[in-house]
Amino acid sequence: MYGDSIANTPNINQLAKDGLVYQNCYTPSPVCAPSRSSLITGMYPTTLGTQHMRAYKKSAQSNTINSHNSLPYYSPKAKKPVRFFTEDLRANGYYCTNNSKEDYNMITSPLAWDDSSKEAHWRNREDDQPFFSVFNFNVTHESRIWKNNIKYSEEELKEVSIPKFFPDHEGIRSDLMTNYKNIEKLDKQIGLIIDQLKADNLYENTIIFFFSDHGGPFPRYKRSIYETGIKVPFIAKWIDYNNTGYTNQLISFVDFAPTILDAATIDREFSFEGVSFFNKDQRNYVYAATDRFDASTDKRRSIRGKKFKLIYNGDTTTSVYQPVIYRQKMKTMQVLDSLYKNQDLNTYFSNWFSQNKDRFELYEVSEDYYETRNLINNTKYKRIRKILQHHLFKWMEESDFGNMNESAMLDSMFTSNMSIPKLNMPELTITNLGYLIKPNNLQVSVGWRNKKEMTWNVYKPGDFIQPKDDLEVLLFRPGYQLLIKDFKK
Helix, strand or coil: CCCCCCCCCHHHHHHHHHCEEEEEEECCCCCHHHHHHHHHHCCCHHHHCCCCCCCCCCCCCCCCECCCCCCECCCCCCCCCCCCHHHHHHHCCCEEEEECCCCCCCCCCCCCCCEECCCCCHHHCCCCCCEEEEECCCCCCCHHHHCCCCCCCHHHHHCCCCCCCCCCCHHHHHHHHHHHHHHHHHHHHHHHHHHHHHHCCCHHHCCEEEECCCCCCCCCCCCCCCHHHHEECEEEECCCCCCCEEEEEEEEHHHHHHHHHHHCCCCCCCCCCCCCCCCCCCCCCEEEEEEEECCEEEEEEEEECCCCEEEEECCCCCCCCCCCHHHHCCHHHHHHHHHHHCCCCCHHHHHHHCCCCCCEEEECCCCCCCCCCCCCCCHHHHHHHHHHHHHHHHHHHHHCHHHCCHHHHHHHHCCCCCCCCCCCCCEEEEECCEEEEECCCCCCEEEEEECCCCCCEECCCCCCECCCCCEEEEEECCCCCCEEEEECC
């Protein structure tokens, strides 16, 4: 897709030919769960309060202590109105499935999916029902590198293209080759999905998004606010086959939800922080944030324009490198640790281990993709820095829980004992036309179902419903206690 020919990816290559390759697509977080929270809501993780990794655990009981940070597990209460965008699709007749990763670092809306399981598939919908289906592929996850014990020949390892900041070491080459092999496995899995769409005569009339949830699985990639951590591959196969080729349009994950609803011609009363790809007024900047990754915290913020990128370091007394147990299992990380301890690490990567940071970093990323030349002290770029800093701080002021530490953020969301707020009881009005549900709060999602049914229907305000039996009504709002109320018919 981008010119690297080592991995054989015929299906991804064909998808790129059929679609539009976005060369400047960015995630607002370089780690998976916060990224997913942004994708499903069209909001920034720092607005949602989902920016701290492993903040929420579905199986954890109230006030259970998170072993990673000595704070309770929590589902955050957002600063702004928020709704899972698939609720809007379902309310308008779409069959929505997720196969099957659902970790959004917050409670999942019970109304988000018709089916969220390993069996979820568009083929389970009613005939001719429009659909939205998500398929999550785990084969390229970082764990699939360190769990792999394959030994490669010298000839195979010579084929590997090493990023310029990595030292040339057999262990690193081996990990890179494993990643290539995993990408080839991913390509076959994607091919199966495409084959199913074609077998169902759906491929031509289906919009397909293909992307990763953050940068690559290596050190200075995943969990890193540098381009390697937040810039992601992205192909959109549109129904319009004139919309193909390559584009440099700046795209953020917060833009996906409004774009999908725009493509489905669905309006909603809640605004997004993202902007539809189809808007004439496109974004000039993309934003990203890092905070706590498991047990380590590294508060950093970035703004990226068409050519330049500014990074703000909230804590200058710590290294960019933060130990993460999962990453330490990788040969590449073990090699880097060993070389650093022996003072034999190249200058590009030795800066990663440096025990302090500049308050700001400035890079001309259009020319310096790996961000090895910090221009922050170059007076030639003083004006550019000033402009970027203005917009970055404005974004942080508007959309950032991260100006607080995690404990202070929780105190602002909840009471000191982490008491989760409750929702008001809904009202049910019976008329000749059917039942009306009044939730008493415009910021809640409302669902209903006949007693003993499994799947919740999304309720659209003002609609009349005709229950077949006794009725259950559900109210959901992120950060609040889920409310289910029984009504007798």
